[in-house]
Amino acid sequence: MAHIVVLGAGLGGAIMAYELRDNVRKEDKITVITKDPQYHFVPSNPWVAVGWRDRKDISIDLAPTMARKDIDFVPVAAARLHPEENRVELVDGRSISYDYIVIATGPELAFDEIEGLGPDGFTQSICHVDHAESARTAFERFCEKPGPIIIGAVQGASCYGPAYEFCFILDTALRKMKIRDQVPMTFITSEPYVGHLGLDGVGDTKGLMESNLRDKHIKWMTSCKVQKVEDGKMTVEEIADDGTSKGVKEMPFGYAMMLPAFRGIPALIGLEGLVNPRGFVIVDKYQRNPKYRNVFGVGVCVAIPPVGPTPVPVGVPKTGFMIESMVSATAHNIGNLVRGSEPDEVGTWNAVCLADFGDQGIAFVAQPQIPPRNVNWSAQGKWVHWAKEGFERYFMHKLRKGTSETFYEKAAMKMLGIDKLKATKKG
Secondary structure, three states: OOEEEEEOOOHHHHHHHHHHHHHOOOOOEEEEEOOOOEEEOHHHHHHHHOOOOOHHHHEEEHHHHHHHOOOEEEOOOEEEEEOOOOEEEEOOOOEEEOOEEEEOOOOEEOHHHOEOOOOOOOOEOOOOHHHHHHHHHHHHHHHHOOOOEEEEEOOOOOOOHHHHHHHHHHHHHHHHOOOHHHOOEEEEEOOOOOOOOOOOOOOOHHHHHHHHHHHOOEEEEOOEEEEEEEOOEEEEEEEOOOOOEEEEEEEEOOEEEEEOOEEOOOOOOOOEOOEOOOOOEOOOOOOEOOOOOOEEEOHHHEOOOOOOOOOOOOOOOOOHHHHHHHHHHHHHHHHHHHOOOOOOOOEOOOEEEEEEOOOOEEEEEEEOOOOOOOEEEEEEEHHHHHHHHHHHHHHHHHHHHOOOOOHHHHHHHHHHOOOOEOOOOOO
16 A cells, blocks of 8 residues: 655645546555645635635535545644655644655745735735635725725746736726726736736737736836835836846835745745755656655646746746646556556646636637647637636536546547647557
Protein backbone atom coordinates (compact mmCIF):
# COMPACT_ATOMS: atom_id res chain seq x y z
CA MET A 1 0.00 0.00 0.00
CA ALA A 2 1.16 3.54 -0.80
CA HIS A 3 0.09 6.61 1.16
CA ILE A 4 -0.52 9.68 -1.01
CA VAL A 5 -1.10 13.06 0.63
CA VAL A 6 -2.73 16.00 -1.14
CA LEU A 7 -1.80 19.27 0.55
CA GLY A 8 -4.61 21.75 -0.11
CA ALA A 9 -8.24 21.35 -1.16
CA GLY A 10 -8.96 24.28 -3.44
CA LEU A 11 -9.70 23.99 -7.15
CA GLY A 12 -6.60 21.88 -7.78
CA GLY A 13 -6.46 19.90 -4.52
CA ALA A 14 -10.07 18.72 -4.42
CA ILE A 15 -10.15 17.38 -7.98
CA MET A 16 -6.61 16.04 -7.45
CA ALA A 17 -7.90 13.79 -4.68
CA TYR A 18 -10.85 12.60 -6.76
CA GLU A 19 -8.73 11.87 -9.80
CA LEU A 20 -6.11 10.06 -7.74
CA ARG A 21 -8.82 7.79 -6.36
CA ASP A 22 -9.60 6.79 -9.94
CA ASN A 23 -5.95 6.25 -10.92
CA VAL A 24 -4.19 4.57 -8.00
CA ARG A 25 -4.84 1.08 -6.66
CA LYS A 26 -7.81 0.32 -4.43
CA GLU A 27 -5.54 -0.47 -1.47
CA ASP A 28 -3.63 2.83 -1.73
CA LYS A 29 -4.49 5.41 0.93
CA ILE A 30 -5.23 9.04 0.05
CA THR A 31 -5.24 11.83 2.65
CA VAL A 32 -6.23 15.45 2.01
CA ILE A 33 -4.82 18.10 4.37
CA THR A 34 -6.43 21.53 4.20
CA LYS A 35 -6.78 24.57 6.42
CA ASP A 36 -10.42 25.09 5.37
CA PRO A 37 -13.03 22.27 5.47
CA GLN A 38 -15.22 24.29 3.11
CA TYR A 39 -14.53 24.65 -0.60
CA HIS A 40 -15.38 28.09 -2.00
CA PHE A 41 -15.77 28.64 -5.74
CA VAL A 42 -13.26 31.49 -6.13
CA PRO A 43 -14.39 32.60 -9.64
CA SER A 44 -17.71 33.69 -8.09
CA ASN A 45 -16.11 36.00 -5.53
CA PRO A 46 -16.68 39.12 -7.70
CA TRP A 47 -20.41 38.33 -7.63
CA VAL A 48 -20.29 37.99 -3.83
CA ALA A 49 -18.61 41.39 -3.60
CA VAL A 50 -21.58 43.13 -5.27
CA GLY A 51 -24.30 41.06 -3.59
CA TRP A 52 -25.17 38.81 -6.55
CA ARG A 53 -24.13 35.72 -4.57
CA ASP A 54 -23.94 34.80 -0.90
CA ARG A 55 -21.27 32.65 0.75
CA LYS A 56 -23.66 29.70 1.00
CA ASP A 57 -24.25 29.82 -2.78
CA ILE A 58 -20.59 29.11 -3.56
CA SER A 59 -19.58 26.87 -0.65
CA ILE A 60 -19.33 23.09 -0.37
CA ASP A 61 -18.64 20.96 2.70
CA LEU A 62 -15.99 18.59 1.38
CA ALA A 63 -15.92 16.07 4.25
CA PRO A 64 -19.00 14.00 3.24
CA THR A 65 -17.84 13.63 -0.39
CA MET A 66 -14.28 12.77 0.66
CA ALA A 67 -15.60 10.10 3.02
CA ARG A 68 -17.79 8.65 0.27
CA LYS A 69 -14.73 8.44 -2.00
CA ASP A 70 -12.69 6.70 0.75
CA ILE A 71 -10.37 9.68 1.14
CA ASP A 72 -9.12 10.69 4.60
CA PHE A 73 -9.85 14.35 5.24
CA VAL A 74 -7.80 16.39 7.74
CA PRO A 75 -9.04 20.00 8.08
CA VAL A 76 -5.91 21.27 9.85
CA ALA A 77 -3.38 23.68 8.34
CA ALA A 78 0.18 22.57 7.59
CA ALA A 79 2.91 24.19 9.68
CA ARG A 80 5.90 22.80 7.78
CA LEU A 81 6.71 20.30 5.07
CA HIS A 82 9.72 18.09 5.79
CA PRO A 83 10.52 16.54 2.40
CA GLU A 84 13.73 14.86 3.63
CA GLU A 85 11.63 12.96 6.18
CA ASN A 86 8.53 12.42 3.98
CA ARG A 87 6.19 14.04 6.47
CA VAL A 88 3.94 17.07 6.94
CA GLU A 89 3.91 18.82 10.30
CA LEU A 90 0.48 20.27 11.21
CA VAL A 91 -0.28 23.34 13.30
CA ASP A 92 -1.88 21.17 15.99
CA GLY A 93 1.42 19.36 16.57
CA ARG A 94 0.63 16.20 14.64
CA SER A 95 2.71 14.85 11.77
CA ILE A 96 1.47 12.87 8.77
CA SER A 97 3.92 10.71 6.84
CA TYR A 98 3.58 9.97 3.14
CA ASP A 99 5.03 7.98 0.28
CA TYR A 100 3.99 10.61 -2.28
CA ILE A 101 2.69 14.13 -1.81
CA VAL A 102 0.95 16.53 -4.18
CA ILE A 103 1.30 20.18 -3.19
CA ALA A 104 -1.86 22.04 -4.21
CA THR A 105 -1.93 24.76 -1.60
CA GLY A 106 -2.54 27.77 -3.77
CA PRO A 107 -0.64 30.95 -2.79
CA GLU A 108 -0.19 33.22 0.15
CA LEU A 109 -1.44 36.73 -0.63
CA ALA A 110 1.43 39.21 -0.30
CA PHE A 111 -0.53 42.28 0.81
CA ASP A 112 2.24 43.19 3.26
CA GLU A 113 4.66 43.97 0.42
CA ILE A 114 2.90 47.31 -0.18
CA GLU A 115 2.06 49.68 2.65
CA GLY A 116 -1.69 50.02 3.17
CA LEU A 117 -2.68 47.29 0.68
CA GLY A 118 -5.39 44.75 1.37
CA PRO A 119 -8.40 44.16 3.64
CA ASP A 120 -6.31 45.02 6.72
CA GLY A 121 -5.32 48.27 4.99
CA PHE A 122 -7.35 50.49 2.69
CA THR A 123 -8.11 48.35 -0.38
CA GLN A 124 -10.51 45.47 -0.90
CA SER A 125 -9.78 41.98 -2.26
CA ILE A 126 -11.76 39.27 -4.06
CA CYS A 127 -9.13 36.54 -3.62
CA HIS A 128 -11.05 34.77 -0.83
CA VAL A 129 -14.74 34.61 0.06
CA ASP A 130 -14.00 36.33 3.41
CA HIS A 131 -12.44 39.21 1.49
CA ALA A 132 -15.35 39.31 -0.96
CA GLU A 133 -17.83 39.61 1.90
CA SER A 134 -15.84 42.51 3.35
CA ALA A 135 -15.68 44.08 -0.12
CA ARG A 136 -19.47 43.80 -0.34
CA THR A 137 -19.95 45.60 2.97
CA ALA A 138 -17.56 48.34 1.84
CA PHE A 139 -19.32 48.62 -1.53
CA GLU A 140 -22.73 49.01 0.11
CA ARG A 141 -21.29 51.77 2.29
CA PHE A 142 -19.64 53.38 -0.75
CA CYS A 143 -22.96 53.49 -2.64
CA GLU A 144 -24.43 55.71 0.06
CA LYS A 145 -21.72 58.26 -0.75
CA PRO A 146 -20.37 57.61 -4.29
CA GLY A 147 -16.93 58.78 -5.42
CA PRO A 148 -13.93 57.62 -7.48
CA ILE A 149 -13.20 53.89 -7.82
CA ILE A 150 -9.81 52.28 -8.52
CA ILE A 151 -9.60 48.65 -9.61
CA GLY A 152 -6.55 46.70 -10.79
CA ALA A 153 -3.50 44.62 -9.93
CA VAL A 154 -0.20 45.60 -8.33
CA GLN A 155 3.38 44.87 -9.42
CA GLY A 156 4.22 41.18 -9.32
CA ALA A 157 0.59 40.09 -9.55
CA SER A 158 -0.08 37.04 -11.68
CA CYS A 159 -3.89 36.95 -11.76
CA TYR A 160 -5.35 39.75 -13.87
CA GLY A 161 -8.61 38.33 -15.22
CA PRO A 162 -10.55 38.76 -11.95
CA ALA A 163 -9.50 42.43 -11.79
CA TYR A 164 -11.02 43.09 -15.23
CA GLU A 165 -14.09 41.06 -14.31
CA PHE A 166 -14.66 42.97 -11.09
CA CYS A 167 -14.11 46.31 -12.80
CA PHE A 168 -16.84 45.60 -15.36
CA ILE A 169 -19.14 43.90 -12.83
CA LEU A 170 -18.94 47.03 -10.67
CA ASP A 171 -19.78 49.13 -13.73
CA THR A 172 -22.85 46.94 -14.37
CA ALA A 173 -23.95 47.06 -10.72
CA LEU A 174 -23.57 50.85 -10.57
CA ARG A 175 -25.57 51.28 -13.77
CA LYS A 176 -28.36 49.11 -12.36
CA MET A 177 -28.45 51.36 -9.29
CA LYS A 178 -28.40 54.43 -11.58
CA ILE A 179 -25.39 55.99 -9.82
CA ARG A 180 -22.72 55.18 -12.41
CA ASP A 181 -22.70 58.84 -13.47
CA GLN A 182 -21.40 59.76 -9.99
CA VAL A 183 -18.47 57.35 -10.08
CA PRO A 184 -15.24 58.06 -12.03
CA MET A 185 -13.45 54.73 -12.55
CA THR A 186 -9.76 53.99 -13.22
CA PHE A 187 -8.13 50.63 -13.95
CA ILE A 188 -4.51 50.55 -12.70
CA THR A 189 -2.30 47.60 -13.63
CA SER A 190 1.29 46.44 -13.74
CA GLU A 191 0.67 44.93 -17.21
CA PRO A 192 2.58 46.61 -20.07
CA TYR A 193 -0.71 46.96 -21.94
CA VAL A 194 -4.38 46.39 -21.25
CA GLY A 195 -5.33 42.78 -21.95
CA HIS A 196 -1.80 41.40 -21.50
CA LEU A 197 -3.13 39.19 -18.65
CA GLY A 198 0.35 37.93 -17.80
CA LEU A 199 0.23 35.95 -21.06
CA ASP A 200 1.24 38.58 -23.64
CA GLY A 201 -2.44 38.61 -24.61
CA VAL A 202 -4.68 35.89 -26.01
CA GLY A 203 -6.22 36.54 -29.41
CA ASP A 204 -7.33 40.17 -29.45
CA THR A 205 -7.70 40.61 -25.68
CA LYS A 206 -5.81 43.92 -25.97
CA GLY A 207 -8.31 45.35 -28.45
CA LEU A 208 -11.34 43.87 -26.69
CA MET A 209 -10.34 45.12 -23.24
CA GLU A 210 -9.42 48.59 -24.47
CA SER A 211 -12.69 48.84 -26.39
CA ASN A 212 -14.72 47.82 -23.35
CA LEU A 213 -12.92 50.23 -21.04
CA ARG A 214 -13.48 53.09 -23.49
CA ASP A 215 -17.11 52.13 -24.07
CA LYS A 216 -17.78 52.16 -20.33
CA HIS A 217 -15.85 55.38 -19.68
CA ILE A 218 -13.20 53.70 -17.56
CA LYS A 219 -9.72 55.25 -17.71
CA TRP A 220 -6.66 53.05 -17.46
CA MET A 221 -2.98 53.24 -16.49
CA THR A 222 -0.46 50.50 -17.40
CA SER A 223 3.09 49.61 -16.30
CA CYS A 224 2.29 50.93 -12.83
CA LYS A 225 3.89 50.37 -9.44
CA VAL A 226 1.75 51.06 -6.39
CA GLN A 227 4.07 52.70 -3.87
CA LYS A 228 1.63 52.90 -0.98
CA VAL A 229 -2.04 53.20 -0.12
CA GLU A 230 -3.54 55.57 2.44
CA ASP A 231 -7.13 56.17 3.45
CA GLY A 232 -8.74 57.46 0.24
CA LYS A 233 -5.45 57.91 -1.64
CA MET A 234 -3.21 55.61 -3.73
CA THR A 235 0.31 56.65 -4.70
CA VAL A 236 1.17 55.21 -8.12
CA GLU A 237 4.37 55.41 -10.19
CA GLU A 238 4.14 54.96 -13.96
CA ILE A 239 7.13 53.24 -15.60
CA ALA A 240 8.29 53.80 -19.19
CA ASP A 241 9.27 50.97 -21.54
CA ASP A 242 12.96 51.58 -20.79
CA GLY A 243 12.37 51.18 -17.06
CA THR A 244 12.61 54.87 -16.17
CA SER A 245 9.97 56.64 -14.13
CA LYS A 246 7.30 58.67 -15.95
CA GLY A 247 6.26 60.27 -12.69
CA VAL A 248 4.27 59.63 -9.54
CA LYS A 249 0.56 60.34 -9.14
CA GLU A 250 -1.65 60.49 -6.09
CA MET A 251 -4.98 58.93 -7.04
CA PRO A 252 -8.01 59.64 -4.83
CA PHE A 253 -10.61 56.92 -4.29
CA GLY A 254 -13.76 56.17 -2.36
CA TYR A 255 -13.48 52.43 -3.09
CA ALA A 256 -10.53 50.39 -4.33
CA MET A 257 -9.81 46.74 -5.09
CA MET A 258 -6.26 45.79 -6.06
CA LEU A 259 -5.13 42.21 -6.59
CA PRO A 260 -1.84 41.48 -4.75
CA ALA A 261 1.27 39.58 -5.75
CA PHE A 262 1.39 35.92 -4.71
CA ARG A 263 4.05 33.88 -2.94
CA GLY A 264 4.32 30.36 -1.57
CA ILE A 265 2.81 29.47 1.79
CA PRO A 266 5.05 29.70 4.91
CA ALA A 267 5.13 25.88 5.25
CA LEU A 268 7.20 25.75 2.04
CA ILE A 269 9.30 28.92 2.11
CA GLY A 270 13.06 28.31 2.10
CA LEU A 271 13.01 24.61 1.19
CA GLU A 272 15.97 24.64 -1.19
CA GLY A 273 15.48 22.56 -4.31
CA LEU A 274 11.75 22.27 -3.70
CA VAL A 275 10.71 25.91 -4.12
CA ASN A 276 12.05 29.04 -5.80
CA PRO A 277 12.86 32.24 -3.83
CA ARG A 278 9.16 33.24 -3.88
CA GLY A 279 8.17 29.87 -2.43
CA PHE A 280 6.62 28.40 -5.59
CA VAL A 281 7.10 24.66 -6.20
CA ILE A 282 9.64 23.69 -8.88
CA VAL A 283 8.34 20.91 -11.16
CA ASP A 284 9.41 19.15 -14.35
CA LYS A 285 7.14 18.33 -17.30
CA TYR A 286 5.60 15.47 -15.31
CA GLN A 287 4.65 17.90 -12.46
CA ARG A 288 7.38 16.23 -10.36
CA ASN A 289 10.00 18.03 -8.30
CA PRO A 290 13.51 17.33 -9.66
CA LYS A 291 15.11 17.03 -6.20
CA TYR A 292 12.39 15.29 -4.21
CA ARG A 293 11.11 12.67 -6.64
CA ASN A 294 8.05 11.76 -4.58
CA VAL A 295 6.81 15.37 -4.48
CA PHE A 296 4.48 16.79 -7.14
CA GLY A 297 2.95 20.23 -7.55
CA VAL A 298 -0.24 21.46 -9.22
CA GLY A 299 -2.06 24.77 -9.44
CA VAL A 300 -1.20 28.29 -8.41
CA CYS A 301 1.64 27.08 -6.15
CA VAL A 302 3.70 25.90 -9.17
CA ALA A 303 6.67 28.01 -10.33
CA ILE A 304 6.29 29.31 -13.90
CA PRO A 305 8.67 31.98 -15.31
CA PRO A 306 7.24 35.17 -16.88
CA VAL A 307 6.42 35.01 -20.60
CA GLY A 308 8.93 37.80 -21.28
CA PRO A 309 10.51 40.98 -19.89
CA THR A 310 8.17 43.82 -18.89
CA PRO A 311 8.87 47.29 -17.44
CA VAL A 312 7.08 46.25 -14.21
CA PRO A 313 7.10 42.65 -12.86
CA VAL A 314 4.17 40.63 -14.26
CA GLY A 315 3.52 37.02 -13.23
CA VAL A 316 1.88 34.20 -15.19
CA PRO A 317 -1.65 33.12 -14.19
CA LYS A 318 -2.58 29.50 -13.57
CA THR A 319 -6.09 29.24 -14.96
CA GLY A 320 -8.74 26.62 -14.20
CA PHE A 321 -8.41 24.29 -17.18
CA MET A 322 -4.63 24.62 -17.08
CA ILE A 323 -4.72 23.43 -13.45
CA GLU A 324 -7.01 20.54 -14.36
CA SER A 325 -4.46 19.60 -17.02
CA MET A 326 -1.75 19.48 -14.35
CA VAL A 327 -4.03 17.39 -12.14
CA SER A 328 -4.74 14.78 -14.83
CA ALA A 329 -1.05 14.37 -15.64
CA THR A 330 -0.13 14.05 -11.96
CA ALA A 331 -2.86 11.49 -11.21
CA HIS A 332 -1.75 9.32 -14.13
CA ASN A 333 1.93 9.62 -13.17
CA ILE A 334 1.43 8.71 -9.51
CA GLY A 335 -0.77 5.83 -10.67
CA ASN A 336 2.20 4.62 -12.69
CA LEU A 337 4.63 5.00 -9.79
CA VAL A 338 2.58 2.97 -7.30
CA ARG A 339 2.49 0.18 -9.88
CA GLY A 340 6.24 0.25 -10.40
CA SER A 341 6.33 2.24 -13.65
CA GLU A 342 7.70 5.70 -14.44
CA PRO A 343 5.74 8.92 -15.10
CA ASP A 344 4.81 9.28 -18.78
CA GLU A 345 1.98 11.83 -18.97
CA VAL A 346 2.49 15.54 -19.66
CA GLY A 347 -0.20 18.15 -19.20
CA THR A 348 -1.06 20.35 -22.17
CA TRP A 349 -1.46 23.44 -19.95
CA ASN A 350 -4.22 24.56 -22.31
CA ALA A 351 -6.40 27.44 -21.11
CA VAL A 352 -10.15 27.88 -21.56
CA CYS A 353 -11.39 31.00 -19.76
CA LEU A 354 -14.68 32.84 -19.32
CA ALA A 355 -14.36 36.43 -18.07
CA ASP A 356 -17.74 37.76 -16.89
CA PHE A 357 -18.50 41.47 -17.23
CA GLY A 358 -21.84 41.42 -15.43
CA ASP A 359 -24.11 41.43 -18.48
CA GLN A 360 -21.69 40.08 -21.11
CA GLY A 361 -18.06 38.96 -21.17
CA ILE A 362 -15.00 37.71 -23.02
CA ALA A 363 -14.01 34.09 -23.63
CA PHE A 364 -10.60 32.92 -24.76
CA VAL A 365 -8.85 29.70 -25.65
CA ALA A 366 -5.05 29.44 -25.53
CA GLN A 367 -3.42 26.17 -26.55
CA PRO A 368 -1.09 26.05 -24.73
CA GLN A 369 -1.53 28.89 -22.26
CA ILE A 370 2.15 29.89 -22.54
CA PRO A 371 3.04 31.24 -26.03
CA PRO A 372 3.86 30.36 -28.77
CA ARG A 373 0.49 28.70 -29.28
CA ASN A 374 -1.29 26.34 -31.61
CA VAL A 375 -4.63 28.07 -30.89
CA ASN A 376 -4.92 31.76 -29.93
CA TRP A 377 -8.58 32.86 -29.86
CA SER A 378 -10.84 35.29 -28.02
CA ALA A 379 -14.45 36.45 -28.48
CA GLN A 380 -17.02 38.62 -26.75
CA GLY A 381 -20.77 38.41 -26.18
CA LYS A 382 -23.68 38.10 -23.75
CA TRP A 383 -23.37 34.31 -24.04
CA VAL A 384 -20.17 34.46 -21.96
CA HIS A 385 -22.08 35.73 -18.91
CA TRP A 386 -24.60 32.89 -19.23
CA ALA A 387 -21.80 30.36 -19.81
CA LYS A 388 -19.99 31.54 -16.65
CA GLU A 389 -23.15 31.04 -14.60
CA GLY A 390 -23.58 27.58 -16.12
CA PHE A 391 -19.98 26.66 -15.40
CA GLU A 392 -20.35 27.71 -11.76
CA ARG A 393 -23.25 25.29 -11.30
CA TYR A 394 -21.48 22.53 -13.24
CA PHE A 395 -18.18 22.75 -11.35
CA MET A 396 -19.88 22.78 -7.95
CA HIS A 397 -21.89 19.73 -9.04
CA LYS A 398 -18.61 17.96 -9.91
CA LEU A 399 -17.16 18.65 -6.48
CA ARG A 400 -20.29 17.49 -4.66
CA LYS A 401 -20.39 14.33 -6.76
CA GLY A 402 -16.69 13.65 -6.26
CA THR A 403 -15.58 13.54 -9.87
CA SER A 404 -12.94 15.51 -11.73
CA GLU A 405 -14.42 15.14 -15.20
CA THR A 406 -17.86 13.97 -16.33
CA PHE A 407 -18.61 12.05 -19.51
CA TYR A 408 -20.27 15.15 -20.96
CA GLU A 409 -17.21 17.30 -20.28
CA LYS A 410 -14.91 14.75 -21.91
CA ALA A 411 -17.15 14.59 -24.98
CA ALA A 412 -17.43 18.39 -25.25
CA MET A 413 -13.69 18.97 -24.90
CA LYS A 414 -12.94 16.23 -27.43
CA MET A 415 -15.37 17.80 -29.90
CA LEU A 416 -13.63 21.17 -29.46
CA GLY A 417 -10.18 19.60 -29.81
CA ILE A 418 -9.12 20.73 -26.31
CA ASP A 419 -7.04 18.12 -24.48
CA LYS A 420 -5.71 17.90 -20.93
CA LEU A 421 -2.84 15.55 -21.77
CA LYS A 422 -0.24 15.78 -24.49
CA ALA A 423 0.10 12.98 -27.00
CA THR A 424 3.30 11.32 -25.81
CA LYS A 425 5.11 8.24 -27.05
CA LYS A 426 5.12 5.56 -24.36
CA GLY A 427 7.00 2.34 -23.97
